[in-house]
Amino acid sequence: MEKLFYEDTHILDFEAVVTDCQAVNDSFLIVLNRTAFFPEEGGQPADTGTLNGLAVRDVSIRKDIIYHHMDTPLEVGCKVTGHVDWDRRFDFMQQHSGEHIISGLLHKHYGFTNVGFHLGLAEVTLDFDGNIGMDALREIEAEANNIVWQNLSVKAYFPDRDSLQAMEYRSKIEIEGAVRIVEIPDVDVCACCAPHVKKTGEIGLIKITGVQSHRGGVRINILCGQRALKDYSIKQDSVNALSALLSAKPELVVEAVKKLQEDGLKQKETLNTLAGQLLQLQVASLPEPSVCPNPILFVELSNPIAIRNTVNELTGKYPGYCGIFNGNDASGYSFIIGSSTEDCRTLASRLREAFGAKGGGTPPMIQGNVQTTKEKLIAFLSNQHHPSNGWFALRL
Numbered sequence: 135m136e137k138l139f140y141e142d143t144h145i146l147d148f149e150a151v152v153t154d155c156q157a158v159n160d161s162f163l164i165v166l167n168r169t170a171f172f173p174e175e176g177g178q179p180a181d182t183g184t185l186n187g188l189a190v191r192d193v194s195i196r197k198d199i200i201y202h203h204m205d206t207p208l209e210v211g212c213k214v215t216g217h218v219d220w221d222r223r224f225d226f227m228q229q230h231s232g233e234h235i236i237s238g239l240l241h242k243h244y245g246f247t248n249v250g251f252h253l254g255l256a257e258v259t260l261d262f263d264g265n266i267g268m269d270a271l272r273e274i275e276a277e278a279n280n281i282v283w284q285n286l287s288v289k290a291y292f293p294d295r296d297s298l299q300a301m302e303y304r305s306k307i308e309i310e311g312a313v314r315i316v317e318i319p320d321v322d323v324c325a326c327c328a329p330h331v332k333k334t335g336e337i338g339l340i341k342i343t344g345v346q347s348h349r350g351g352v353r354i355n356i357l358c359g360q361r362a363l364k365d366y367s368i369k370q371d372s373v374n375a376l377s378a379l380l381s382a383k384p385e386l387v388v389e390a391v392k393k394l395q396e397d398g399l400k401q402k403e404t405l406n407t408l409a410g411q412l413l414q415l416q417v418a419s420l421p422e423p424s425v426c427p428n429p430i431l432f433v434e435l436s437n438p439i440a441i442r443n444t445v446n447e448l449t450g451k452y453p454g455y456c457g458i459f460n461g462n463d464a465s466g467y468s469f470i471i472g473s474s475t476e477d478c479r480t481l482a483s484r485l486r487e488a489f490g491a492k493g494g495g496t497p498p499m500i501q502g503n504v505q506t507t508k509e510k511l512i513a514f515l516s517n518q519h520h521p522s523n524g525w526f527a528l529r530l
């Protein structure tokens with residue numbers, strides 16, 4: 135079988151003869167005497183396209199025979215015209231050739247080995263056995279793009295056994311059959327079976343978009359060619375929208391967001407102070423312990439630390455249950471209830487039974503949250519008899 139993608143990776147239209155057609159499940163596996171369709175191999179996904187205008191959905195290889203997966207059978211001996219989907223193939227070649235350049239440079243400068251490569255429809259990841267940060271990767275990225283702009287020729291060939299033995303190249307493993315070498319002169323030499331761009335200029339742009347620790351080394355995300363351009367457009371739209379919202383120049387949006395966050399924190403502090411003061415006023419207006427042994431307060435937007443301190447303060451003064459419900463009917467209430475004499479867990483289990491309240495705690499203090507209305511909570515708490523103190527007194 136003639137592999138046209140090895141003769142020229144830009145052959146998209148070709149003529150061939152059907153040599154085999156096998157029915158497998160719901161599809162037909164077509165074999166041709168020659169093909170420009172690259173099967174899924176070496177980390178690069180399979181091509182798609184058409185044979186006689188009919189869709190080739192997938193392409194696979196087994197024992198060096200390439201199978202074109204189709205919905206319709208083709209007669210053995212008949213001539214076919216094939217067409218490979220160029221957008222898909224070119225996109226994969228841009229990403230894969232870009233990967234070789236980055237891997238080659240990391241090998242050359244740091245001695246790293248590429249130990250994992252994923253080329254998906256949306257994501258390209260490269261795994262290396264060494265650690266490197268984004269600052270150093272920016273230098274690798276700059277050098278990689280220089281190689282793109284130099285428009286170097288990408289060579290692919292099958293060296294004979296002796297030459298291969300003497301060669302230095304990445305992915306050097308003992309394999310059966312001929313080894314195909316993909317070489318970008320002075321940049322990278324690597325064993326690879328996939329189709330690549332003819333000239334590095336076709337890659338257009340190589341952008342490193344992320345790096346994270348991975349199995350003792352790093353995982354790097356890259357985007358090449360049209361994917362990098364699409365990513366730039368998306369990010370530019372985001373930055374422009376932020377720039378308009380923040381009334382800041384695009385290069386100053388980060389500063390503007392930091393200032394917003396600082397302002398937000400200051401406002402939150404002010405709000406917390408005011409909420410604490412409001413809580414103190416509510417506490418000051420509570421009746422005496424003899425009249426109201428179990429004070430329950432309802433507040434909204436109050437400061438959690440002030441709430442906890444106030445409950446502690448109340449339990450020192452009032453003999454029964456002292457509680458604060460913080461929130462509103464729409465989003466529910468968080469609560470803290472304390473007592474210097476009673477086991478608050480009893481009340482927690484009653485709130486759980488009545489409203490499905492979540493939370494718990496220790497005998498002197500419980501906390502949790504409940505999704506119900508203030509009216510229902512008041513009705514419920516007012517009906518909770520207390521063995522020694524009678525009714526709950528509610529401050530509304």
Ligand SMILES: [Zn+2]
Pocket residue numbers: 176230234324325326327328
């Ligand atoms: Zn490769």
